[in-house]
Amino acid sequence: MKLINPIKISYKNLTAAKFRSFLTMLGIIIGVGSVILIMAIGQSAQELILDQVKGIGTNLIGVIPGASSSEKSPPAAAMGISITTFTYDDLEALINPRNVPEVEDGTGYVVGSETVSYNGLDKALSFTGTTASYINVETAEVENGRFFTKEEETNLSKVAVVGSKMAADFFGNDNPVGKTIKIKDQNFNVIGVFKERGSSAFGLAGQDNSVFVPVKTGQKILLGINYLAYARLKVKSPDLIPSAIANTKTTLRERHKIKDPSKDDFSVRDQASALETITNITNILRYFLLAIGTISLIVGGVGIMNVMLIAVNQRVREVGLRKAVGARNSEIISQFLIESATISSLGGIVGIILGILLALLASVIIQALNYHWPFIISIPSISVAFGVSAFIGIIFGIYPARKASRISPMEALRYE
Amino acid sequence: MGPSGSGKSTLMQMLGFLDHPTSGKYLFEGEDAGKFSEEKLSYIRNQKIGFVFQTFNLLPRTTVFENVELPLLYDRGETSQKKVQEKVENALKSVSMEHRVNYLSSQLSGGEKQRVAIARALVNNPDIIFADEPTGNLDSKSGTQILKILQQLNRQGHTIILVTHETFTAQHAERIIYIRDGQIVADDIVKDRKVAADEEILK
Numbered sequence: 001m002k003l004i005n006p007i008k009i010s011y012k013n014l015t016a017a018k019f020r021s022f023l024t025m026l027g028i029i030i031g032v033g034s035v036i037l038i039m040a041i042g043q044s045a046q047e048l049i050l051d052q053v054k055g056i057g058t059n060l061i062g063v064i065p066g067a068s069s070s071e072k073s074p075p076a077a078a079m080g081i082s083i084t085t086f087t088y089d090d091l092e093a094l095i096n097p098r099n100v101p102e103v104e105d106g107t108g109y110v111v112g113s114e115t116v117s118y119n120g121l122d123k124a125l126s127f128t129g130t131t132a133s134y135i136n137v138e139t140a141e142v143e144n145g146r147f148f149t150k151e152e153e154t155n156l157s158k159v160a161v162v163g164s165k166m167a168a169d170f171f172g173n174d175n176p177v178g179k180t181i182k183i184k185d186q187n188f189n190v191i192g193v194f195k196e197r198g199s200s201a202f203g204l205a206g207q208d209n210s211v212f213v214p215v216k217t218g219q220k221i222l223l224g225i226n227y228l229a230y231a232r233l234k235v236k237s238p239d240l241i242p243s244a245i246a247n248t249k250t251t252l253r254e255r256h257k258i259k260d261p262s263k264d265d266f267s268v269r270d271q272a273s274a275l276e277t278i279t280n281i282t283n284i285l286r287y288f289l290l291a292i293g294t295i296s297l298i299v300g301g302v303g304i305m306n307v308m309l310i311a312v313n314q315r316v317r318e319v320g321l322r323k324a325v326g327a328r329n330s331e332i333i334s335q336f337l338i339e340s341a342t343i344s345s346l347g348g349i350v351g352i353i354l355g356i357l358l359a360l361l362a363s364v365i366i367q368a369l370n371y372h373w374p375f376i377i378s379i380p381s382i383s384v385a386f387g388v389s390a391f392i393g394i395i396f397g398i399y400p401a402r403k404a405s406r407i408s409p410m411e412a413l414r415y416e
Numbered sequence: 417m418g419p420s421g422s423g424k425s426t427l428m429q430m431l432g433f434l435d436h437p438t439s440g441k442y443l444f445e446g447e448d449a450g451k452f453s454e455e456k457l458s459y460i461r462n463q464k465i466g467f468v469f470q471t472f473n474l475l476p477r478t479t480v481f482e483n484v485e486l487p488l489l490y491d492r493g494e495t496s497q498k499k500v501q502e503k504v505e506n507a508l509k510s511v512s513m514e515h516r517v518n519y520l521s522s523q524l525s526g527g528e529k530q531r532v533a534i535a536r537a538l539v540n541n542p543d544i545i546f547a548d549e550p551t552g553n554l555d556s557k558s559g560t561q562i563l564k565i566l567q568q569l570n571r572q573g574h575t576i577i578l579v580t581h582e583t584f585t586a587q588h589a590e591r592i593i594y595i596r597d598g599q600i601v602a603d604d605i606v607k608d609r610k611v612a613a614d615e616e617i618l619k
Contacts (some may be wrong), residue, residue, distance in 0.1 A: 009489060016477040321473045324434060325487040325536070326462020329454060410434040413469060 010338040021343055024307040027300030028347030028392070029354060032385045035293035036355025039381040041362060042286035047374045049282055050275070059238050060137065061245055061270045063094065063231040063252070067263070084227040085265045088215065090255055091131075091231050099251040102244035106233035107133040110218045110225065116211060118170045118181040125166065127183065127211040129218020137234045140207065145177035145192030153214045156221065161192040163208040183211065184222055241270045294388075300347070301392035308340050308400035312407075319404050320412020329405040336401035337394060344393025348386045355385075417579070417586045418595035424579045425548055427595065431577065432465055432546045433457050462490050466537025470549035472529040474521035474536075481517045484508060484535045491540060507535040511565050527558025534565055538574075545569065547578040551585055563588045564612035588612060 014021045065086035091108040093099050110129040115122055132150045134140060140147075148159050160181065167176045176190045188211075197207045219225050235244045245268045252266050253259075312319070319332060356377055363375040418424045429435040430442060433449065442449040444460070452460070466487075474483050484504045508514040511531040516524065524532065530550060537545050547566065551559030567588060570576045578589060586592050587610045594602040 012478065012482065317473060318475060321475070322486070322490070323458070324432075324461060324467050326458050326490040326540075328458040328490070331490060408435070410429045413434070413473065 007338055009335050010342060013335075013339060014342060020307065020311070024304055024343050025347035025350065027303030028297070028344045028389050029300075029351040031293070031297035031300035032348045032351025032389050033354040033358065034296050035290065035385045035388075036352055036377070036381060037358045037362070038289040038293045039286070040355070040359035040375075040377050042282075042289050043376045043378060044359075044363060044366075044374050046279075046282040046286065047376065048371060049278060051372060059235045059241065060232050061235060061241060061248065061268055063091075063233065063248060064267050064269070065227070065230065065265065067265060067267060083265065084225070085256060086228050086231070086252075087226065088219075088228060090252060091228060093251055093255060094231065094233060094248055095133075100233070100244055100247040102235050102240040102247065103233045104236045105133045105136050106231055107131045107137040108215055108228040108231040110215060110223055110227075110229050112218070112223050114184045114222060116166075116170075116181055116183050118179065121170060123169070125209065125211055127213060127218065127222065129213050129215040129222070131215050134212070137232055140197070141195040142192040143195040144175070145190070147192055148214050154216050156217050157214055158186060158188045158217060158221070159191045159214065160188040161194065161212040162190055163194050163210045163212075164196040165208040166211060167193045169209075181211075183213070186221060188213065238275070245270060297385075297388055297392060300389075301344070301396040304340055304344055304393060305396035305400060308336060308397055309403070311339075312336065312400045312404040315404070316407055316412045319407045320409040323407070323409035324413065332405040333401045336404050337397045340397025340400070341390055341393040344396075345386070345390045348389030351389065352382055352385055417581055417583070417592055418601075419581055422595045423598040424581075424595045426598075428546050428548055428577060428579050432467060432544075433461055434467075458490070459492070462487055462492075463540055464543050466540070466542040466545045468530065468533050468537050468545065468547040468550045470552040472526075472533045472553075474524075474529055474532060476522060478521060479517070480508070480513065480519050480521065480524070480532050483521055483532055484539050486536060487540050503539050504535075507539040508532075510538060510569070511535045525558070526554050527561055530554060530558070530562050531565065534562070534569075538569065542574070544575045544577060547576060549580055550578065551580070551582070559585070560612050567612055584610070 063086065065083035088108060091106060095103060095106045097103070107130055111126065112129075113124055113126045116125045116127075117123070132148055132153045135142065135147045142161065143164070145161070147161055148157065151157075152159055160183070162170075162176060162181075170176070170181070171179065176193055179190050180187050181190060182188070194207055194212075213222065215228070219227075233244065233248065235241050248268050249261070249264070249266075253261070253264065256265055258264060322332060359377060360375060363373050366373040426435065430437050433444075433452075436450070444452075475486070481504055484507055485500060488500050488503060505514060505517075508517060511534050513528065513531050513535060516528060516532075521529065521532065530553075534545075534550075545566070550562050550566070554562065563585065566576050566578065570590075576589070578585070580586050587606055587608075590606055590609060592602075592604050592606055593600055594604075
């Protein structure tokens with residue numbers, strides 16, 4: 001059988017009934033388009049979520065004083081026991097690239113709670129003593145004024161940077177920068193206000209309603225201690241985390257003269273597991289959306305079958321005539337199969353283009369809303385969508401095509 | 417010929433391999449047609465016979481050329497576009513329809529449609545042409561033209577098997593088989609055969 005002739009016949013039939021062909025295609029266009037769109041949006045959303053998670057520290061590792069029986073159980077510090085072995089000098093050593101080359105930056109913390117007063121208003125607030133690197137490590141932003149400098153970090157400057165909620169509570173509409181507040185009856189000069197962090201940021205929800213002071217000031221003036229509560233180190237890239245953890249441990253063991261790792265007086269943790277969990281959740285979401293898209297593809301396929309069956313019924317006389325002039329059953333089958341495959345493949349192509357355009361439109365709109373929304377179209381999703389649409393055309397075309405081929409020419413020509 | 421319901425169309429459809437006899441034997445070129453494969457049947461329909469129907473059965477939304485070309489699309493031998501073109505043109509010429517080659521089938525009059533249908537039946541130069549009431553839907557003038565063409569083809573060597581219930585139409589043939597209630601009741605040679613009026617076919 002010459003293949004070119006069935007193609008020619010199918011082409012003529014499709015172009016002779018353009019509107020019907022288009023309507024049939026519409027089901028596939030919508031199905032494929034939504035699969036492409038859903039995949040693109042799903043992937044972009046995943047990127048966005050992972051990006052935000054990374055922004056608050058998936059490339060961070062935490063150093064917490066005190067041993068813990070296992071990496072999963074809470075450290076001693078969290079149980080209210082003060083461990084005094086981890087110091088500012090340890091932190092300096094960890095930031096030193098000669099010790100832990102994977103670490104880009106790091107910051108240490110002391111925390112406490114004190115009465116803060118301004119203009120007759122007294123309130124017990126948590127305060128954090130930290131280093132100048134806090135801004136970089138935790139990607140915090142100062143909206144008004146500035147953060148403290150490396151010099152202020154060590155020279156016992158009495159300066160404070162306040163959270164947005166604290167600023168609103170104490171100063172209302174006044175500009176907090178330049179005002180003097182009292183913490184533990186000591187005068188502190190407010191030099192900056194954080195940008196609102198919101199509650200979405202894991203572990204840093206307290207920043208908005210807190211006061212930040214230089215770490216040495218917090219240690220010596222407010223708390224009277226000389227150790228750190230914990231430190232957070234920023235690793236250059238997430239895949240360097242395991243070696244950064246190893247080097248951190250080695251450095252601290254050396255400094256603390258620990259020979260037996262089971263006697264560590266600190267523990268080091270990363271957030272890789274958190275990242276893994278989030279990836280799993282977003283993947284489940286994507287597969288769920290993909291399933292919905294697939295359902296619409298199948299609905300489109302049923303639409304093709306429906307229209308092809310109607311086409312067979314409408315064209316009973318035509319089929320009879322073709323048989324009467326010598327068409328074989330296989331030629332009738334291939335004619336209808338090529339028609340349905342062409343409809344669904346063309347619909348697939350248009351759907352892919354439509355899906356990409358809609359995904360682009362969505363990304364433009366979302367980016368206009370100030371989200372970092374990447375525009376991602378995965379090549380596999382395009383080829384899968386196209387393959388599935390062509391496949392659907394053939395599968396849902398087989399039944400009508402066989403039905404057409406079984407029409408008896410005599411019955412067909414008698415059919416009115 | 418015979419009255420409505422006598423079985424003449426059914427007989428023609430069995431002769432033309434559009435239907436299988438439920439009993440009895442049909443010998444075609446000395447072979448038992450009941451034993452022909454589907455493949456052989458479609459080959460015979462394509463090459464050996466042609467059909468002309470009362471209701472023309474042209475494909476809608478297609479041109480005259482494409483309608484006549486139709487059997488060639490299912491022709492196992494013919495490939496070259498040039499040969500196809502030539503065959504279609506020859507067929508159209510023998511029914512004097514070459515001037516309508518690019519018309520859509522819906523733009524033709526009844527007589528013209530039937531002439532295109534004859535061209536289609538003719539395009540593969542079959543031995544036998546089956547015509548089921550070819551003049552039934554036509555006015556007498558167009559009908560006469562159709563009969564004239566069929567007589568011409570008959571003179572050129574094609575066997576024409578024509579089904580009709582009109583005595584006038586039947587008298588254009590050489591032999592008339594009368595059918596009644598599925599039985600052949602008479603088989604006569606036509607004594608004074610009518611020749612379709614020898615006027616020029618209207619273009």
